[in-house]
Amino acid sequence: MSEAFIYDHVRTPRGKGKKDGSLHQASPTWLLRTVLQALQQRLQLDTSLVDDVVVGCVTPVGEQGADIARTAVLDAEWAQTVAGVTQSRFCASGLESVNLAAAKVASGFEDLVVGGGVESMSRWAMGSDGGAWFMDPRINQKLGFVPQGVGADLIATMEGWGRADMDAFALRSHQKAAAARAAGWFKGSVVPVHDIAGLLMLSEDETIRPGASLEAMGQLAPSFAAMGAMGYDATALRQYTTVEQIVHMHHAGNSSGIVDGAAAMLVGSREGGARAGLKPRARIRAAAVIGSEPTIMLTGPTPACRKALKKAGMAAADIDLWEINEAFAVVPMKTARDLGVSLDRVNVNGGAIAMGHPLGATGCIILGTLLDELERRNLATGCATLCVGGGMGIATIIERV
Numbered sequence: 001m002s003e004a005f006i007y008d009h010v011r012t013p014r015g016k017g018k019k020d021g022s023l024h025q026a027s028p029t030w031l032l033r034t035v036l037q038a039l040q041q042r043l044q045l046d047t048s049l050v051d052d053v054v055v056g057c058v059t060p061v062g063e064q065g066a067d068i069a070r071t072a073v074l075d076a077e078w079a080q081t082v083a084g085v086t087q088s089r090f091c092a093s094g095l096e097s098v099n100l101a102a103a104k105v106a107s108g109f110e111d112l113v114v115g116g117g118v119e120s121m122s123r124w125a126m127g128s129d130g131g132a133w134f135m136d137p138r139i140n141q142k143l144g145f146v147p148q149g150v151g152a153d154l155i156a157t158m159e160g161w162g163r164a165d166m167d168a169f170a171l172r173s174h175q176k177a178a179a180a181r182a183a184g185w186f187k188g189s190v191v192p193v194h195d196i197a198g199l200l201m202l203s204e205d206e207t208i209r210p211g212a213s214l215e216a217m218g219q220l221a222p223s224f225a226a227m228g229a230m231g232y233d234a235t236a237l238r239q240y241t242t243v244e245q246i247v248h249m250h251h252a253g254n255s256s257g258i259v260d261g262a263a264a265m266l267v268g269s270r271e272g273g274a275r276a277g278l279k280p281r282a283r284i285r286a287a288a289v290i291g292s293e294p295t296i297m298l299t300g301p302t303p304a305c306r307k308a309l310k311k312a313g314m315a316a317a318d319i320d321l322w323e324i325n326e327a328f329a330v331v332p333m334k335t336a337r338d339l340g341v342s343l344d345r346v347n348v349n350g351g352a353i354a355m356g357h358p359l360g361a362t363g364c365i366i367l368g369t370l371l372d373e374l375e376r377r378n379l380a381t382g383c384a385t386l387c388v389g390g391g392m393g394i395a396t397i398i399e400r401v
Helices: 028-043 068-075 093-107 137-143 148-159 163-183 214-218 225-239 270-275 301-312 330-339 362-377
Strands: 005-011 052-056 083-087 112-120 200-202 259-268 282-291 321-324 381-388 392-400
Touching: 005 028, 005 270, 005 362, 028 068, 028 112, 028 259, 052 068, 052 093, 068 083, 083 093, 093 112, 093 259, 093 282, 093 362, 093 392, 112 362, 148 225, 148 330, 163 214, 163 330, 259 270, 259 362, 282 301, 301 330, 301 381, 301 392, 321 330, 321 362, 362 381, 362 392
Parallel strands: 052 083, 052 112, 321 381
Antiparallel strands: 005 259, 005 282, 112 259, 282 392, 381 392
């Protein structure tokens, strides 16, 4: 099998996922077009050398439906020979796209593949595509479905953490993201979004709060207590019988933000990159997905990371930097604790609590952020991981070349 290398990546800034967000007027195809055109221009890429574009989209309906990957390829005026496919692994879709691209390359079937993702959450709300998980009472009952926020609160309760722990982690996310943005550490990968007339819509992440404080967070009511009282707490406690009561502590300030955004990463073989005149920045050493308990839903990163580490012949201590998606504050906190990783090496430039979680794109975004920071610090290895709806986990290990 061939090795799969990362040649470059770009992303849009993340815009607030509401009607007054700066990217609300940009269609999801426009966001994908923006990153594809930027990738081509940065690399002076002959797009006819690219075999496929794999795009993650969690809510593939309306403007995001009908294989948006192929639509965006054509709208970006890439070569007509470039194929496109859209897939969903829920919150992991962006990283799954990169892993699928790497698998295509490593198999030898294809030479250059773009992996990425898009989500316009201001235009297409999470869950608007339905699905039996949410809408079929039989499935709902059989699988013990509860909203992810209830699962997050259950994990924090079981781990012995309190509201102050969640808020302190969230504050650090905003502080780190604000410092990184001020230092210009995101500029090398963030592509400003302009409208069809060429007017700037957004040039940097919109939801970072440099003035965030514990006092302000303390004023926010828990977001999932009412849902829990509707019967979801009881559903979770039937599964986790050692817990007497779920303490609800996650809220809008210590959970990932709803945002719009897109990302793209070029993956290829060494020979494919050479034909395009490119030098690799990193190689993908291992990737893994796992299924985890579907009621609590958010515990997948730890076993996924362990599986990827085993594939790579590595231990957690061998990883220099980690990106653990901040779906809720408790997720990176628990994953780091389980793996024995210091939080000083986790999400060093902040995460989705500060910058938001554009569902279909986030995995690609955090892998790119990880690569940029490894280069900035002259470090070698990194691991990106996400919890996944439905009870799954995903992880990808990269090594600079």
